Structure formats: structure tokens, C-alpha cells
Amino acid sequence: MKKGLSKTSLNQLITYGIVIAAYIILQALRSAGMMTSHLAGLLVPMTYYAIAAVALNFCVGILGELSLGHAGFMCVGAFSSAIFSNVFKETLPGGLRFFLAFVIGIAVAALFGFLIGIPVLRLKGDYLAIVTLAFGEIIKNVLNAVYLGKDSKGFHVSMTNSMALGMEEDGKVIINGAMGINGTPRDANFTIAVIVLLIVLFIVQNMINSRDGRAIMAIRDNRIAAESVGINITRYKMLAFTISAAMAGAAGVLFSHNISTLQSTSQYFGYNVSILILVYVVLGGIGSIRGSVIAACILYLLPEMLRSLNKYRMLIYAIVLIAMMIINWAPAAREMRERFFAKFRKEAV
Amino acid sequence: MKKFKTIVSVTMAAAMSMALLTGCGGSSAPAAPAASAPAEAKEEAAKEEAPAASSDATFKIGMIGPLTGGAAAYGQAVQWAAEIAVDEINANGGINGYQVELKCEDDELDAQKSVNAYNTLKDWGMQFLNGSVTSACSIAVSEETKIDNMFQITPSGSAQDCTNYDNVFRVCFSDPAQGTASAQYIGQNKVASTVGIIYDSSDVYSSGIMENFVKEAANQDFEIVSSEAFTADSKTDFSVQLQKAKDAGAELVFLPIYYTEASLILQQADAMGYDPIFFGCDGMDGILTVENFDTSLAEGLMLLTPFSADAEDELTQNFVKTFQEKNSIVPNQFGADSYDAVYAIKAACEKANITPDMSVSDICEAMKTAMTEITVDGLTSVGMTWEASGEPTKTPKAVIIENGAYVTAE
């Protein structure tokens, strides 16, 4: 038992080690001026997609429920924090404001996760997946139609257009419907993103090895057996789903504070983005937290690194994706690998 | 299982290093030694190296737009037109005697990827940016060009916020200009007394024009009887929007949208026997060139556009001919805006005597003044000038489609 424990904690430490080592190397390269500005600009997005992938993996791999709506949680996290930051842009100092933006983004995403979890977690399998997709699309569609303004009298909300807000002269439109939020302070940087990633990893890895985590995984493996030993199914499912949503919200906060414009449209928060995050999770290995981080980084970088291929870029990306999936997942490919390694081991002995 | 993980990471690492290699190969190879220095804003280094390298130095223009994905048609039009402009300039001796290089990067209509594309171009040594094609991407990139003090001219980023900074100019009309101008045109020429609107509520361009149109309509002598939206996720069926406009008795339907959706709207209106006046903005240009489209459906369509592919002047005809030869389609206003953007860069460079060995920031400073002093006779307008705010001064031209061709409306 003791040996087992040290093995898991070693495994955890390796994950932190990889992230910290990657951080140190990349920062060193950057400060030495050896990094292209292209790569430097990719660091933060890469990290927030890694966070989103860890969040989704917690839902898919640990809780065992397929969610296709995690982009929706990113969306609420991004919007709520961006609203906050825009309102207090002049009145609060940068560091404190960004910290509070995180608190708000995470809290709102968690609240949405909780509320959506109540109906969703009663369903199973593909039906659950499609309902999460539906919620994600609803969030995106509704935020796309919202107008929010602030003047001396307080906040004004409208669903028609910005004139309908009825604001005074000094009023400022914060969410301008489809045009979204412009001018969010760009508080995010690579260091903060990596710290958030480490915190998320810490929470997930400790959660997995805790009493709660074991209960959640017991539900995943056999719901009826878990219920019969007295595990409160609803409570643990809700707990895991809410945490997963909150972490996706944190990724959303980084998203909205890394770029000055934020719109609630398909290319940022549609179901296809949820699926993109799922690609990271599956390629990295379902249930493997470290795998999610690595896969998210590689798959985010891949199309960027293929830029020199011009118009063939996305075609090659698609082929690489299919090939990687078959190499990593096909039973035949696995068998071949095992045979190869068995031979290798024999020779070594 | 552990072995499996090792294999996974090895495969991934291999894939990544391969990708990194191809990425580096692509970006570093064409970079001339003199040009890579100003990109990193190391002005001193540039000054030292410049004299030796100046004879074979080139101007580097970057272009960003959606080259894949649903908006690829617009991005590719900008890319191809810019290529034509650059080829022409090079064939005629370049700018101030220096040849021009062009590099186009894809942003997939995603603001973050647009910034990534900008950074790639910066690494390449870009000195002028012709982009981004779409509004939201252009706004996001302008935050970066502001910091780097890089000259940016967006061919078609029409949202008001695109030109928030003094280093950003645009070729197209702004959304407010188009929305207001459309409402004024309809009101002053008494085109109709009841107006219906169909717009794309998930699109920045469309919502921007719609909002300004509604604002100005309050001052005009017509009434908006229906205003219906569609979104990027449901843009095949327009029967409801059309039926509502019809039931409300709209004599004119205002379509501040792109021609792709408009072609469907015209077909569906025809199928349901509804025949109002349709009125569009510059995004409507291109409707006559949709392959296999029954142009008789567009008969009587009015639009405010700065460009028409069948204009008689020599400049337009040559451009359209070259564009068609190269890409086998007729260019639309996205292409025309991009072509003018490249020539505006050329004119301003010549005005300010800019040379490629200057730093990005110095070029930008010189361009800021020069842009306000030049006059460009382009595809989208004759005698275009720019204000320091970045807005072009040109008047939208109202055209009406008769016998499958644009005719200037009175």
C-alpha cells in the first residue's frame, strides 16, 4: 500500500516537473531572444487549451461522462470575467483586478456547471453528450444576442440592440451583441497561465487520489455497485461536473484576457471547439491528465507550425490527426508495439 | 500500459519536432539578413547592416485573412488581388526602386489565430500589414500593431473600432458610414416608404450596419416594418424572415449581408412569389459572379458599392482580366479593396521616400503623415484620400442591377 502511494505521488511530481521544466526552458529561450515572436504569442493560448483539456478529461476520463459543451463553460468564464475587467478597468490595479476576474469567471462557470449538471446528469451516454452540446450552443447563442451597458444609473440590459439600452450620454456599452466585448485589458501572460495550469493540475491530481475521487471513479466503473456500497451518486457526479466546469471557466478567463476582442461566435465557443478540446483529451489518453496537457500543446502548435505549407496546411493537419489516432489507438497498432517491445526486452536481457 | 505512454510521447515529440522544423524552415529561409533585424526593432543593428544590403533589400508586405474555413472566399479574394498588385508593382520597377515581397497568412476567421499569423509575419520581417480581412480579427491585430508601431491598412475591416489607433487605416467604408448612407439614400430618393431588414445577428459586419441603419432611419421619411435576424448556425432557410417582411408590407428589404446568403434569399423570395426592391451594401457585390447563379433573380437589386467588376475604366478592366486569368473567377470588392490597399502603401512610400532599411517604427511614423497627403485613383474610387483617423474619403455609389449588369442609379 505504501509503495503504491509513493508511486502515485511520484507520477504526480513528474507531471508538475514536465510543466515547470517546459516553462523554464521556454522562458529562458524567450529572455535570451531566441524565440520567434510567433512562438511567444502561442504560449498563452496553448496553456489555456491545456487547462480546458484537463478540465474536460476530468469529466470524460474520471467522471466517465462525455460532455460536448465545455466550450460553453469557457464562454461564460470568458464573458463574466471580461465584463468585470472592463467595468473596473480604471478603478482597480491590474494584479488585483485580474485575480478578482479569475474568481468571478471561475465562480460563474461553476454556477453554470452546477445548474446545467442538475438536468444533464440524469441522462446517459450519447443522450447526455447531445444535451451538453445543446446547452453549450444555447449559451453561445444567447450571449450573442445580449447588449449590456453601464452608465451612472447602473447596468442596462437589452436583447434587441444597443439603442434599446436607454443609457445616458456618459454610458458605455460593454457587451455589444454580436460585436461582443472590445478593449478587455490584456492581463494574461505566460507565467500566470502556467501558474493556473499548475493549480488546476494540483486540484485534479489530488482529487483523483482522494476519497471523493475514488468514489467518482467507482461510479464511472460501475454505477450500481457504487450505489450499493452507499456512495451518493448524484452528489459526486454534481461535484465532479461542477469542478470540471469551473476549470473550463478558468481557461475562459485566460482566453478573454489574452486578446482584446471577445465574441460569442462558433469559431471561439461553438460545439466544434468543444470537440477540438475532446480531440486533445482522446489523443492524450482518456483519464491521463499528463497526456491531455501534452496533446493540447502539440495539437495547438501543429497547425501553427505547418503555416509554411500554405493552403495544404489544414489538409496535412487532418491527415496527421487521423494517423496519430490510428497509431495510438488501433488494437493492431498496439499489438505490434507490444511485440516490438517484447523482442527489445528479450534482447536487452 | 507504461510502454504505451512512452510511445505516445515519443510519437508526439517526433511529430512536434518535425512540425517545428518545417515551421522554422519556412519562416527563416526567405528572410534577408538586413530585413530580419528591423523586425526585432534593433534599430542600431539595422543601421549598421543597411548600407551594404540596401541594393538587394526588398519591401515586405504581409497579409492576414481567412484562407480556410467558411469565410475563405473573402480571404482568398484579398490574397489573390494583393498578389496581382504586387506582381504589377514589381514588373514596373517596384516601390522607390525596391522590389516588393508579399506573404499571406491564414487566420481561419479567429482573432487569436489572426494575432498568431501577425506574429509569424513579424518574424518574417514584415514592414506593412494589409489586413486583417475581417473586423474582429483586424481589431485584435491592431492592438499588436499599436504596440509594435507597425503600419496597418485593413482592406475590408469595416467595424468602427478597427481604426481606433493612428497607425491603422482602411480602404473600405466603415459600418456606420454604410448604414447611415443606405438609410439616407433610401429616404432622400424616396425609394420606399416601408422597409424590412434581414441581417446576420452573429456577424459583426452585418449587425454593425443594421444598427446604424436603424439609427439613421429615425431621421428619414420611411418606416422599418420588420427586422429579422439569422445566425451563422441557421443560414439556409429564410422563409420566415421573408414571409414576415411580406406580411408587414415591406416595399423594400434591406440586406446588410454578404452575397452568399443574399443569393439564397433572392431564390427563396422568388419561390414564394415575393418581389420587393432588395437593397444591399458592399458585401452584396459579387452576387452576379456566383457560379451558375440565375442573374435574372437579381434584376432590380440596388446596392451601395464602391466597386463594380464590369466598370468601363481601363484600371478595372485590366484588374478583372488578370484576376480571371489567374483564378478563373470574377473578383469582388474584397479583392478591389486589397488591390487599392497595396497601391496606397506604394503611394505613401513614394511620398515619404521610404526605403526598406528603415525600421518598422520609422516607416510607420512616415506612413502616418504620408497617408493623409496622398491621393489614390483606385478600383474602389477615384481620388481617394485618407484622414488621420484612418478613414478613407470616398462616396458610396448606388448601383442597380439591370440586364445582369450594374447601372449607376440616379
Place this chain on the structure above:
Amino acid sequence: MLSFLQYLISGLSLGSIYAIIALGYTMVYGIAKMLNFAHGDFIMIGSYVIFTVVTTLSGGSIPGLLVAIVCCTLIGVTTERIAYRPLRGAASPLAVLITAIGVSYFLENLALLVFGSDTKSFTPVVSWSGLVLADGKLRIQGVTIITIIVSIVILIALQTFVNKTREGQAMLAVAQDKGAATLMGINVNRTISITFAIGSALAAVAGALLCSAYPSLTPYTGAMPGIKAFVAAVLGGIGSIPGAMIGGLCLGIVEILSKTYISSQLSDAIVFGILIIVLLVRPTGILGKNIQEKV
């Protein structure tokens, strides 16, 4: 009242398109138990083939459709062989879902390279303009009527095929339990190949009708109708062929009516909201069977 009827007819025309796509979707989904995200792109490829035959080569609509059916069948079977079959029996059913997304990217970007990004206007396969009732106040488009007839024919044909033929029975067996089917002497690979062949051929038919009703064609034409048809298939009950048809029609009608009477801006949200409510009341869709959980 008349205007309500007209809206209902509009809903029916949109719904019939969703239904015919959903039929092909549910075929693969119900039997191979895999979500073929690339199905919408098979539709797009089929439409481009018809467009090429009809417009560029000036062949007729019917030869175009036949060529498209052959092409789509080949693409479907090849895709299954190369990209999906190796992953059968993988540790997680999600693996093949991700590959399907890869195939979807691949087909879209291939079409972008081959056919270009510009919109093509599709010549409708159905040239009949339709019925006009009640002094021109009610219009039913020809393509709507044809689509509904074709959907019903396909529905009956599929039901007969699945229930009455040996191959169909084999499909049902594979859908139930691949291992047991193998033991009974059924060639699982062959059966799934046939499923893909049928599903892809239906995609070509759906493409022809989709683009006849909404005649604009780009490399991304199939993506959104594809996902909506998937939603329709789930709404009707996964694996149920009549369910796919009913789900498609319901989805179309709900979409049009919510646009009409509630909000055109929020219609997507309303449609998905109704989907959620239906699934909460009937957790396995309208016609889905409730499978008892075994201990």
C-alpha cells in the same frame, strides 16, 4: 390561420431536409454505433459531384445523381476501411469519433482545394415549382413534396431491408452485439461496410435534395445540416429509422415556428432548449427504446 399554415409548410420543407439527412446518419449511427461526423461532408462531396456533372460537364440531373451515389458510396466504404476499421475494438469508442472529425477536416479542406472557396449556385435536381393553394396564399414547393416522398420511400425500403433480408438481419445482429454476431458466422466487417455503403449513398441523395431546396454550395455546406440531422436522429431515438424521420420533421417545424413566433435571433437556443426538454421527459428520444440496466 393561413399564415400559420404557411409557416407550418415552411417548417415541413426544412424538416424534410433534416429528415432525409438523418436517415443516412442513423443508418451508420444505429448499426456501426459510431457517430460519423463526416456524414455532412459526404453530403457536400455528393453535391459537388452533381454540380460538376450538371454544370461543368452539362450532363443531366439524373446521371449526375447516379455518379454522385457511386462516388459517395466509394468514399464512404474507403473511409470506413482506412480510417474507421482499424479502430474497431479500440479501448474507447471515442477514438473513432475523433478520427471521424479528422476525416471531416480532410474532406472540407480537400473540397476547398479542388472546388475553390467561392459559392456555387446549384441547379435544382427537382424542377417542379410546386403547388399553389388558397388563391396563392399557400405555397408548397415542389422540392418539399419530392423530399417527403423520397424520405418515405427510403424509410420503407430501409425498414424492409433491415427486417426482411439476410444482410439486414445481420446488421441488426451486429448492432446488438458484435462478438455474438461473429460467433453466429456473420462477417462483421462486411456488414459494416455495407452499412457505410448504404449510408453514404443516402448522403448523395440527401445532398441533391438539400442543394435543390437551398441552392448554394460551398465546402462547408454539409457541416451545419449534418449536425442538425444528428440532433434530429437523437431526438427521434438513436438507431430508430422512423425516429430519424420524425425527429427531422419535428426539428424543422420547431425551428421555423420559434423563428416566427418567438425570436429569429434566439431560434437556435430555443430549438436546443426544446431538445433538452424532450430528452428530459423521454431520456431515449421520441421513439427510442428504454433499455433496462442489468446488474
